[in-house]
Amino acid sequence: MAETTDVLFVDGVRTPFGRAGDKGIYWNTRADDLAVKTIVGLLERNPSLPKERVDDVAIAATTQQGDQGLTLGRTAAILAGLPTTVPGFAIDRMCAGGMTAVTTTGSGIAFGQYDVVIAGGVEHMGHHPMGQGVDPNPRFLTEKLVDPAALNMGNTAERLHDRFPDLTKERSDRFGMRSQQKVAAAYAEGNIQSDLIPVSYRTETGWGLATEDQGMRPETTMEGLAALKTPFRPHGRVTAGNASPLTDGATAALLTSSRAAKEFGLSPKMRMVSFGFAGVEPEVMGIGPIPSTERALKNAGLSIDDIGLFELNEAFAVQVLSFLDHFGMDDDDPRVNLWGGAIAIGHPLAASGVRLMTQLARQFEQHPEVRYGLTAMCVGLGQGGSVVWENPHHAKYGK
Numbered sequence: 108m109a110e111t112t113d114v115l116f117v118d119g120v121r122t123p124f125g126r127a128g129d130k131g132i133y134w135n136t137r138a139d140d141l142a143v144k145t146i147v148g149l150l151e152r153n154p155s156l157p158k159e160r161v162d163d164v165a166i167a168a169t170t171q172q173g174d175q176g177l178t179l180g181r182t183a184a185i186l187a188g189l190p191t192t193v194p195g196f197a198i199d200r201m202c203a204g205g206m207t208a209v210t211t212t213g214s215g216i217a218f219g220q221y222d223v224v225i226a227g228g229v230e231h232m233g234h235h236p237m238g239q240g241v242d243p244n245p246r247f248l249t250e251k252l253v254d255p256a257a258l259n260m261g262n263t264a265e266r267l268h269d270r271f272p273d274l275t276k277e278r279s280d281r282f283g284m285r286s287q288q289k290v291a292a293a294y295a296e297g298n299i300q301s302d303l304i305p306v307s308y309r310t311e312t313g314w315g316l317a318t319e320d321q322g323m324r325p326e327t328t329m330e331g332l333a334a335l336k337t338p339f340r341p342h343g344r345v346t347a348g349n350a351s352p353l354t355d356g357a358t359a360a361l362l363t364s365s366r367a368a369k370e371f372g373l374s375p376k377m378r379m380v381s382f383g384f385a386g387v388e389p390e391v392m393g394i395g396p397i398p399s400t401e402r403a404l405k406n407a408g409l410s411i412d413d414i415g416l417f418e419l420n421e422a423f424a425v426q427v428l429s430f431l432d433h434f435g436m437d438d439d440d441p442r443v444n445l446w447g448g449a450i451a452i453g454h455p456l457a458a459s460g461v462r463l464m465t466q467l468a469r470q471f472e473q474h475p476e477v478r479y480g481l482t483a484m485c486v487g488l489g490q491g492g493s494v495v496w497e498n499p500h501h502a503k504y505g506k
C-alpha cells in the first residue's frame with residue numbers, strides 16, 4: 108500500500124523570456140530546445156539527484172505540434188540526457204499548462220506513486236501564434252455555447268472592463284506601469300537572475316547569450332501608456348502596455364516526496380498545500396482565478412487573510428484588478444507580485460505557471476514571516492487555476 112507524503116517544490120528555473128516574432132531572441136531557436144535547456148539546468152543545479160530516479164517528466168504547451176509536438180515531456184527528457192527508462196508526457200490547459208503539470212505530478216507524489224518528477228512548460232508564441240491551426244467546433248458558435256469574443260483573449264479583457272466600470276483604463280495602465288517598475292527594481296536587486304538558465308541564441312547579426320527578459324520596458328510612463336492604441340476594440344481600454352506581451356520561453360520545476368528529498372539531501376523551497384481549478388463564463392475568462400482561489404483555499408482550510416504573498420499571473424492588468432477588488436485588496440497591495448509580473452516579464456502561456464512558483468519560492472526565502480503563498484492564473488475559454496504553498500522557512504513549518 109503506497110503511503111501519502113508531502114509534495115515538495117525543490118527547485119524551479121526558467122529561460123529568460125524573449126519577445127515573440129522575428130525580432131525576438133528565440134526566433135531561430137526551437138521551442139523544444141528551450142524546454143531542454145530548463146531540464147538540463149535544473150539537473151545541473153541539483154547534482155545529488157541521480158537522473159534515473161526521475162519518475163516522470165510532464166511538459167506543457169498550448170500548441171502541441173511542430174517543435175512543440177511529439178509528446179514534449181518524453182522528447183525533452185531524451186534530449187536533456189535523461190536515461191531512456193525515464194518516461195514523459197505532454198499536458199495542456201492553455202495558460203495553466205505548467206501549473207497543471209505541477210499539480211498533476213504533485214498529486215502522483217502525494218499518492219505515493221512518484222518520488223521525483225520534473226514538471227514545466229514551454230510556449231514559443233513566435234513559432235505558434237495563438238489560435239493558429241485550431242479548428243473550433245462550429246457548435247460553439249451555432250449553438251451559442253460561447254460568445255465569439257471568448258475566442259480572443261484581448262476581447263475577454265475588454266469585457267471585464269465593461270462588466271466592472273470601476274476597473275478603469277487608468278487603473279489598468281497604472282498597474283501595468285507598476286509592473287514594469289517592480290520588475291526593474293527586482294532585477295536591480297538581483298532577485299530574478301538566480302533562477303534564469305542562460306540561453307545562447309542566433310539572430311541575423313550573430314550569436315548572443317540571453318541572461319535577462321527581452322520585453323521589459325522600465326521607462327514606461329502613464330503619458331506613454333495613455334497614447335497607445337487599443338488593438339482589440341476602437342476606444343477600448345486594453346493596450347500593449349496593460350496586457351502581457353506575446354512571448355517565447357520555458358520553465359521547469361523539480362518536485363519530490365519528503366522521503367526522496369531526505370534521501371538525496373535536497374531542501375524544499377515550498378510545500379504544496381492545496382490547489383483548485385474552476386470554470387467561469389469564457390467571455391470573461393480573466394475572473395477565473397477568483398473561484399479557483401476560493402476552491403484552493405477551501406481545500407486547504409485557509410482564508411485569503413492567511414496568504415502573505417501572492418504571485419498572480421498578469422495576463423491583463425484588468426483581470427488581476429478584478430481579483431484584487433473581489434478580495435478587497437488594494438491595486439498596489441504590497442503582498443502582490445512583489446517583483447512585478449507578466450506585463451513586464453512576458454507570458455509564454457503554458458510556461459508561466461512555473462515562473463510564478465519559482466518567484467514565490469525565492470520570496471519565501473526572503474520572508475520567513477510569511478507562512479502561506481498563492482500562485483494563481485486565468486486560463487483561456489474561461490478557467491482559473493490556483494495553488495497554495497507553505498513556506499519551509501516559517502517557524503511553524505512542519506508543526
Ligand SMILES: CC(C)(COP(=O)(O)OP(=O)(O)OC[C@H]1O[C@@H](n2cnc3c(N)ncnc32)[C@H](O)[C@@H]1OP(=O)(O)O)[C@@H](O)C(=O)NCCC(=O)NCCS
Nearest residue numbers: 260261324327331332335338346347348350351352353422
Ligand atoms: C496587446 C498586443 C496585441 C500588442 O501586440 P503588439 O502590437 O505586437 O505589441 P508591441 O510590443 O509591438 O507594442 C505595440 C506598441 O505599443 C508600444 N508599447 C508597448 N508597451 C509599451 C509601454 N509599456 N510603454 C510605452 N509604449 C509601449 C510599443 O512600443 C509599440 O509601439 P509602436 O507601434 O510605435 O512600435 C499583444 O501583446 C497581445 O495580444 N497581448 C495579449 C496576449 C494574450 O492574449 N495572452 C494570453 C492571455 S490569456
